[in-house]
Amino acid sequence: MHGCETMDNFTFVYKGRYFLKEAETLERLSAIARRNGRRTHLVYDRDIFGAGDNVFNAVCLNALFSSVRGTARKVEPGATAVFLATMNNAGWIGRVIDAINSRRAGIKTIVIAAFEDLLPDVTANHTLIGEPESVFARFLEPGCNAPARLIVDEPADLDALPLPDKELFGGYAPAAESYMIYTGRGCAGSCSYCEETVYKKQLNGYCRRRTPENVMAELVHAQRAYGIKEVLFKDSVFTQDGPWLALFLAAYREKIGVPFKCFAKADAFNETMARQLKDSGCYCVEFGVQTINGDLRRNVLNRRETLEAVRAACLACNTCGLLYDIDHMFGIPHETVEDHKEAARWYASLRGLNRIKCHNLTYYKCADITGYAIAAGDIASVPVDEEAGFFSTPVKKKLQWENRCFQKLFKTLPLLSETSVRALVRGNGWKLFGWAPAALIMIAQLIIALRNNDLRFKVYLKYYPKLLRPGNLKRVYV
Numbered sequence: 001m002h003g004c005e006t007m008d009n010f011t012f013v014y015k016g017r018y019f020l021k022e023a024e025t026l027e028r029l030s031a032i033a034r035r036n037g038r039r040t041h042l043v044y045d046r047d048i049f050g051a052g053d054n055v056f057n058a059v060c061l062n063a064l065f066s067s068v069r070g071t072a073r074k075v076e077p078g079a080t081a082v083f084l085a086t087m088n089n090a091g092w093i094g095r096v097i098d099a100i101n102s103r104r105a106g107i108k109t110i111v112i113a114a115f116e117d118l119l120p121d122v123t124a125n126h127t128l129i130g131e132p133e134s135v136f137a138r139f140l141e142p143g144c145n146a147p148a149r150l151i152v153d154e155p156a157d158l159d160a161l162p163l164p165d166k167e168l169f170g171g172y173a174p175a176a177e178s179y180m181i182y183t184g185r186g187c188a189g190s191c192s193y194c195e196e197t198v199y200k201k202q203l204n205g206y207c208r209r210r211t212p213e214n215v216m217a218e219l220v221h222a223q224r225a226y227g228i229k230e231v232l233f234k235d236s237v238f239t240q241d242g243p244w245l246a247l248f249l250a251a252y253r254e255k256i257g258v259p260f261k262c263f264a265k266a267d268a269f270n271e272t273m274a275r276q277l278k279d280s281g282c283y284c285v286e287f288g289v290q291t292i293n294g295d296l297r298r299n300v301l302n303r304r305e306t307l308e309a310v311r312a313a314c315l316a317c318n319t320c321g322l323l324y325d326i327d328h329m330f331g332i333p334h335e336t337v338e339d340h341k342e343a344a345r346w347y348a349s350l351r352g353l354n355r356i357k358c359h360n361l362t363y364y365k366c367a368d369i370t371g372y373a374i375a376a377g378d379i380a381s382v383p384v385d386e387e388a389g390f391f392s393t394p395v396k397k398k399l400q401w402e403n404r405c406f407q408k409l410f411k412t413l414p415l416l417s418e419t420s421v422r423a424l425v426r427g428n429g430w431k432l433f434g435w436a437p438a439a440l441i442m443i444a445q446l447i448i449a450l451r452n453n454d455l456r457f458k459v460y461l462k463y464y465p466k467l468l469r470p471g472n473l474k475r476v477y478v
Contacts, residue, residue, distance in 0.1 A: 004146035015045040018173040027164035043074040072099035085113035087364040090120035115202040176226040184209030187236035192302040192368040212248040231260040238262035249280040267305035271316040290329040323354040331361035340406040341425040348421035356410040405434040412444040
């Protein structure tokens with residue numbers, strides 16, 4: 001035996017939330033390895049209280065539970081540690097590999113990166129560059145001889161990939177409760193802040209979709225294997241292809257029929273789609289709005305849909321009784337308090353609004369908006385690791401308090417009347433939200449979730465407290 005044939009025990013090392021593209025990619029890589037007769041394991045830092053924790057993040061608490069050395073110690077001697085380089089984890093990968101190398105336990109390391117700029121500044125035993133499934137499958141081929149550096153410039157055949165290995169994360173994210181699936185790859189949009197835009201520029205043929213039959217085969221298997229209760233379609237724009245959607249949903253209604261949630265784009269959505277989604281079991285659709293300032297949306301974020309298109313999409317949902325979420329972004333260059341006030345008034349006028357999901361602008365070093373923000377003086381430099389990737393240190397401390405106030409207001413806004421919201425932003429009442437305890441905001445969100453029967457929030461409510469049990473923390477991090 002020689003080359004990659006001597007690697008029969010792959011340990012995937014991952015940090016972050018489960019419901020992300022990277023986790024599903026690791027499931028595919030694990031399935032590819034198992035198809036080739038290899039054993040696979042997972043070392044998982046769930047980043048509790050960290051940048052990837054979308055329930056509650058606190059740097060001080062995160063430092064207690066997220067350990068680079070602890071992660072490195074979890075990789076068994078003799079294993080091959082596999083890292084998937086993403087837009088914001090190069091620094092973390094480098095630190096973990098350094099910690100692994102310091103153990104001198106005969107552990108080989110592989111870093112897989114879609115393109116060169118994602119690679120960490122560290123030397124791994126093997127560096128694989130290209131679409132992860134494609135380059136990893138080539139690396140495992142007989143006769144490949146495990147080169148130190150392998151580049152594969154061709155997309156994977158999504159319909160030919162093995163089913164994702166859901167057992168990889170089985171102890172952390174039970175597939176039965178909420179089954180994560182991608183029906184395709186990429187996005188037709190070109191938003192300046194989005195990682196999908198970067199991948200599309202770097203990889204040939206990146207944007208494509210699986211056939212409805214292939215997606216349905218995965219869901220039928222999941223239904224039989226796990227008895228799934230909910231499906232979460234994670235595609236950036238699930239509704240981008242009307243004929244594909246109609247064909248798929250007809251089969252979904254017949255063969256699966258469990259509630260699901262998906263993402264849509266206002267200018268790729270209409271009442272027909274809303275009705276098809278509702279009739280097929282969709283309980284909520286999520287629209288990215290980010291800002292209602294048309295100039296910022298067009299010229300800074302490079303989003304082309306109009307506010308009128310967003311309202312039309314919301315009205316289409318109302319007509320069918322379909323709830324919807326709105327994504328709103330904070331930290332956009334040149335945003336103002338008046339932008340937030342106008343957004344509050346606009347959101348308060350919507351009917352059928354389930355949640356406003358608040359996000360801080362993520363600065364990726366390869367994204368167009370990063371250069372824009374540096375030129376505008378909003379951030380000092382290109383982010384270099386995962387913490388900077390999520391929270392680049394701003395040069396200007398402007399709007400930090402104001403943004404915090406409006407984030408809390410937006411999270412509770414569906415409970416408030418339009419009249420009360422207008423009164424709050426007419427004066428300085430919105431500032432009171434800055435002093436509202438996080439627990440109170442969480443209770444308000446819980447009330448909204450219970451009122452609207454929000455399945456996603458119920459899953460968080462069920463599993464997040466379990467995540468914080470001492471036994472779980474010790475098992476993962478110590």
